[in-house]
Amino acid sequence: MSENLVSATQRQLGATVEVGPIAFGCWRFTGASDADNARLVAGALDLGINLVDNADVYGLDWGGAGFGACEEALGRVFRLDPSLRDRIALATKGGIIPGVPYNSSAKYLIEACEHSLRRMSVEHVELYQVHRPDVFTHPDEVATAFSSLHDRGLVLMFGVSNYTPAQTRALLARAHVPLVSTQPEFSCAELTAMRDGTLDLCIETGITPLAWSPLAGGRVISGEGLNAALIAVLDEIAEREKVSRAAVAVAFVLAHPADVVAIVGTQDLQHLAEITMATSVHLTRADAYRIVEASDGVKLP
Template sequence: MWRFAGDDVALARARVEAALGAGITLLDTADIYGPDNGEPFGAAEELLGKVLREAPALRDRMILASKGGIRLGVPYDSSRAYLAQAIDASLARLGCERIELYQIHRPDLLAHPQEVARALDDARQAGKIVAVGVSNHTPAQAKALAAFLPVPLASHQPEFSPLATAPLFDGLLDQAMTERMSVLAWSPLGGGRIAAPQDERARAVAALLDAKAEEAGVDRAAAAYSWIMTHSAGIIPIAGTQNPSRIATLPDAYTPRWTRAQWYAVLEASLGEKLP
């Protein structure tokens, strides 16, 4: 819901209903979503809140995820006092009593993980959040936070796509599998670079995705999502399209089936070299 914006509540509701109708139940937002769209801090949460106030029955059909810990001009604040305030503000904007998955958006290098854990567990015990996750954290940062939490970390949210493959090699996916954490991949289409390749590397990846897409009778985006989902960590790509008709086609990602040779060919094209 990074680009979930505007003041058209009917269109916003159509997007949500298209997702739920397609079997997509995880809606991932954040308090910082707004300024990137030329809107105020909290605007995306506020818009979703308007949808839920208009159609409250939708709330029971979704798993609601949000994030906090970024402050404009600071830039990061995961202090106990600020997180308590941020969680309450998100709940108010959303018009909800709880958030199923609350994630620290980016690590605050000045906050001791014990303080962060205390703030999150305070909210969890108060029933304001259900599960805790991290976004844009290294495996070591996630491990440090987990050491002070009385419940396991539920999720990692890294950038991951056929053009952003660092989690395959930096230990993040290994940690997720070892600790049974879900992995939510942001920018799974490479921030538009897969749809509109601008360099030789991206064009090589796109060509292989197109071959798989043609074989499976789907489009390039579905092939890219399916490549991500093939990994044994059970990665969940966070689709960002705001077009209800495109949202309805997202389940096409379940159609392609990758052989190992095909999957590794995409990775090698992305890396620009053969694997040893």
């Protein structure tokens, strides 16, 4: 049997929490009813997904009712079926304020997190992430917010998102409580994280990469703006592996040695089931490099 780069193992989030290689994202969590939303979350958990990624800004688009709406929707799901909360490693984010645009001051982050917990009807979250870097806040101040939230039992662990490797390293050096994850965009159509040091820093420090938009927000399916050669390679592998194109694209994300978690955004249980087949896909090194070259549209030297 030829080598297989795809890692389907559980990922470690900090010292105590294990999460699956595929996570459920709530950016588009704007389903028609609370019962539909509860079915979706329960269906995701039944497929072996246990990390759920939300943010206070989710709800501003995708038909949401505004800032906080996707956290509120998840809160209603937890009230409908309280058993779901205990099966989830719950993550959310704060630090984006439409109009400013970013605020990571200690006062703001602490209040934002308190509001998030209230909206989701939970006592604590496993992971609280700074959504985007506020370059006008010193990392010591972010670290102060983290310590306060951690010491009050509101947050178990912390993460960053859309941080450069240098920004993450600076915060890692100043944080007194566990900083365990970084959330970059990463997919076969967006390879920057494996070239700018983001995924290398994860390997170096042991923090867990949570890849957002692993299907490039659906463009891997529509083909919009992607090289036709990339779609052709994904489809050829999909036929060989007897899975969907989406599953091959997610398998590519799981093939990086940083042991990436792919946060998928589909709100369709059938699509979710197809995607979880990614863990059974066999990708050789030759497959992975064919995908990279097709994505770049040029041969590697």
